[in-house]
Amino acid sequence: MSDPAKLLADIRARIDRAARLANRRADSITLVAVSKTHPAEAIVPLIAAGQRVFGENRVQEAAEKWPALREAHEGIELHLVGQLQSNKADDAVALFDCIHSLDRPSLVTALARAMDKAGRQVPCFIQVNIGAEEQKGGCAIAETPTLIAEARAAGIPLAGLMCVPPVGTEPAPYFALLDKIATSEGLTGLSMGMSDDFETAIMLGATHVRVGSALFGSRA
Numbered sequence: 001m002s003d004p005a006k007l008l009a010d011i012r013a014r015i016d017r018a019a020r021l022a023n024r025r026a027d028s029i030t031l032v033a034v035s036k037t038h039p040a041e042a043i044v045p046l047i048a049a050g051q052r053v054f055g056e057n058r059v060q061e062a063a064e065k066w067p068a069l070r071e072a073h074e075g076i077e078l079h080l081v082g083q084l085q086s087n088k089a090d091d092a093v094a095l096f097d098c099i100h101s102l103d104r105p106s107l108v109t110a111l112a113r114a115m116d117k118a119g120r121q122v123p124c125f126i127q128v129n130i131g132a133e134e135q136k137g138g139c140a141i142a143e144t145p146t147l148i149a150e151a152r153a154a155g156i157p158l159a160g161l162m163c164v165p166p167v168g169t170e171p172a173p174y175f176a177l178l179d180k181i182a183t184s185e186g187l188t189g190l191s192m193g194m195s196d197d198f199e200t201a202i203m204l205g206a207t208h209v210r211v212g213s214a215l216f217g218s219r220a
């Protein structure tokens, strides 16, 4: 096992370097440490090393792990990076500070209702199915402008666009395409880049990189 503080420092140095190459400020990039499948004991050392923004992909798992961690540590920000079922919208709005997976009209309705009910505004990224993959979550590119308009009309605060490029392909063209769509829609946030490609994503404008295995080790 590597030292978590050292792994974190290494990722931060790589983010800084990519930002410098792109002539961007490193503090314009948020590192979301994706802790899915990893227990609290693996998360606490990263919090101790200064990390505050974490990502989970399942509502149930986050509900089991994070209330106690939040109780014990100041300033935690929790992001949902996985698919969300409409019937879990209330739980998601209560638990998360940001949702990266808004990808369909029924979820716009459910989240808007949940935010109204809770009196709590949670910024959302619209997830785009950037590689037009059959089985993947995310809104089709052609339907993205309509979904953005619907989310805006429903009063959902939009953080930007999110994507997961197809596995095993060069991700850069997909990152560039997501940036292009965001710009044309007047959105500035870009949630893109994971352990294997976050530096490329930063060069292409990522504002949020979602890094799991490079920080926590591989998942079982």
Ligand SMILES: *Cc1c(COP(=O)(O)O)cnc(C)c1O
Pocket (backbone or CB within 6 Å): 034, 036, 057, 081, 082, 164, 194, 195, 196, 210, 211, 212, 213, 214
């Ligand atoms: C698991 C996951 C990540 C992190 O993936 P790594 O390759 O482990 O860095 C990022 N984004 C989403 C949507 C994920 O599900």
